[in-house]
Amino acid sequence: xxxxxxxKSGDAxxxxxxxxxxxxxxxxxxxxLIDNNITTGYGYPIKAFEKFLGYYDISNRIAYNPSISLSxxxxxxxxxxxxxxxxxxxxxxxxxxxxxxxxxxxxxxxDYFRRDFNISGTFDFYIRRYKKYNDAKGMSESASxxxxxxxxxxxxxxxxNVDDVLxxxxxxxxxxxxxxxxxxxxxxxxSYPEMDINDCKAFKISDxxxxxxxxxxxxxxDQKTDxxxxxxxxxxxxxxxxxxxxxxxxxxxxxxxxxxxxxxxGVQDTLNLHSVLFxxxxxxxxxxxxxxxxxxxxxxxxxxxxxxxxxxGPSIMVxxxxxxxxxxxxxxxxxNFITGTNDxxxxxxxxxxxxxxxxxxxxx
Numbered sequence: 001x002x003x004x005x006x007x008k009s010g011d012a013x014x015x016x017x018x019x020x021x022x023x024x025x026x027x028x029x030x031x032x033l034i035d036n037n038i039t040t041g042y043g044y045p046i047k048a049f050e051k052f053l054g055y056y057d058i059s060n061r062i063a064y065n066p067s068i069s070l071s072x073x074x075x076x077x078x079x080x081x082x083x084x085x086x087x088x089x090x091x092x093x094x095x096x097x098x099x100x101x102x103x104x105x106x107x108x109x110x111d112y113f114r115r116d117f118n119i120s121g122t123f124d125f126y127i128r129r130y131k132k133y134n135d136a137k138g139m140s141e142s143a144s145x146x147x148x149x150x151x152x153x154x155x156x157x158x159x160x161n162v163d164d165v166l167x168x169x170x171x172x173x174x175x176x177x178x179x180x181x182x183x184x185x186x187x188x189x190x191s192y193p194e195m196d197i198n199d200c201k202a203f204k205i206s207d208x209x210x211x212x213x214x215x216x217x218x219x220x221x222d223q224k225t226d227x228x229x230x231x232x233x234x235x236x237x238x239x240x241x242x243x244x245x246x247x248x249x250x251x252x253x254x255x256x257x258x259x260x261x262x263x264x265x266g267v268q269d270t271l272n273l274h275s276v277l278f279x280x281x282x283x284x285x286x287x288x289x290x291x292x293x294x295x296x297x298x299x300x301x302x303x304x305x306x307x308x309x310x311x312x313g314p315s316i317m318v319x320x321x322x323x324x325x326x327x328x329x330x331x332x333x334x335x336n337f338i339t340g341t342n343d344x345x346x347x348x349x350x351x352x353x354x355x356x357x358x359x360x361x362x363x364x
Contacts, residue, residue: 001239003056003193006064009246010192013066014199016253017190022203026163031117033157035085038362040355041151042347043077045140046070046181047214047309047317049266050245050252051273053232056193061172062200063191064233065245068252068262069180071208072317072340074216075131076347077144080358081152087122093361094127094145102127102145109173110153119157125149126358130350132338136218137225138284138313146171146178168202177311184208184344186257188249205257212259213323214340215330219289219314223282228312231280232273241272263319266309274310289314292335299329 017023046069056064090110092102110123127149129141150171154162164182172179172189179189183204191200232238248265255261274284285293293308293316300306306329307319317340320326330337 001064001242006192006242006246007194009250010066010190010195013192013246013249013253014190014195016250017188017203020253022188022205023190024165024203026166029158029162029166031119031157032159033083033085033119033121036082037156038080038082038359039152039155039160040351040358041079041081041148041153041155042351043079043144043147043151043178043181044184044344045072045075045144046177047072047140048177048180048311049262049269049309050249051269051311052176052189052191053273053276054229054238055176060197060200061176062193062195062197063176063189064242065192066188066190066249067176067180068186068188068205068249069177070186071181071184071344072140072214072216073344073346074133074139074218074338074340075129075141075144077127077129077141077148078347078350078354079145079148079152080126080355080362081149081156082124082362083121083156084124085121087124090122091124092127093125095129105174106149109170112173113153113170117157123153123156124362125152126361128354130347133218133336135220136313136315137221137223138311138315139216139218140177140181140311142175143177143181146174147181149174150178150182165201165203169200172200186262208342208344209259210342211321212319213321213326214317214319215326216315216317216338216340217292217333217335218338219286219316221284221286221314223284225282225284225312228277228282231282232276235276235279237276237279241276244272260305263307266319267307270308270310273312284312284314286314288335289316292316292333295333296329299332
């Protein structure tokens with residue numbers, strides 16, 4: 001791939017976002033570190049329309065292409081962060097247990113964050129996920145965790161009024177999709193080769209479209225996707241996939257962020273993503289999810305404006321501006337189904353009891 005060409009295309013998208021008043025500059029913040037201070041944050045998962053796989057710069061978590069997503073409320077995550085002035089190690093408790101995987105992610109992100117702001121001391125995180133399903137993969141839980149912990153961290157360091165754009169800048173260090181998950185609604189993560197590192201953050205395009213309805217068929221697989229980013233880049237289809245993304249995003253912006261254009265793109269890029277991974281021997285779909293996709297495609301031939309999307313997992317989301325189509329398709333299939341809503345205040349129901357539990361944990 002020609003990185004110079006990708007940078008030019010990325011710069012053009014950045015400039016278009018500036019012209020559309022989507023690109024925002026956050027203000028300056030002063031450090032307000034208080035020993036043993038506890039702050040909380042929340043996050044909801046997302047579903048990508050314009051997806052990303054592959055990091056151009058792994059040390060700074062810069063992707064090869066910008067990406068676009070929609071918030072979902074199939075789950076949410078709450079995080080409590082405590083600053084420890086004289087601490088020796090950062091700690092992470094996820095759903096009541098020590099989680100080594102997230103502690104590794106936390107160390108990378110927190111070391112980066114501390115260097116940026118010349119901060120000493122450590123941070124402790126108490127995290128809980130609230131899900132409307134049991135085991136499932138491809139539900140973007142990592143995005144909600146990243147948004148939640150980043151929000152609680154930056155509130156701890158800078159105060160409660162910290163800007164979401166700044167939060168997104170550091171959420172990407174935990175999870176690339178978490179960058180977009182900081183914003184509720186439709187958002188874009190500006191990321192591309194050789195870019196100014198200060199521009200690598202997410203911007204809100206719009207609130208949740210009130211006329212859009214969605215739901216998901218949660219499905220599980222034990223297939224590990226830890227190497228998906230590295231495997232995708234090695235695919236012979238990767239370069240054409242990336243080039244096509246810049247063309248679509250440019251067209252999407254020129255068409256004033258048309259929702260139908262984005263919904264159609266979600267279907268196309270779902271198939272592209274899984275094709276790229278399949279070419280490297282990574283099959284993320286199961287027999288059940290493949291059968292479901294076949295049913296969706298057949299249904300969409302009979303009914304226009306019915307769409308689907310899937311990320312790195314077999315869980316399949318369906319979307320339409322006609323709620324009747326969602327209900328009709330759901331009733332034709334025996335699979336477990338979760339209806340999504342535009343309520344992104346559900347975390348408020350749990351925040352008081354969660355905060356109480358977090359304080360008790362930190363006391364011990």
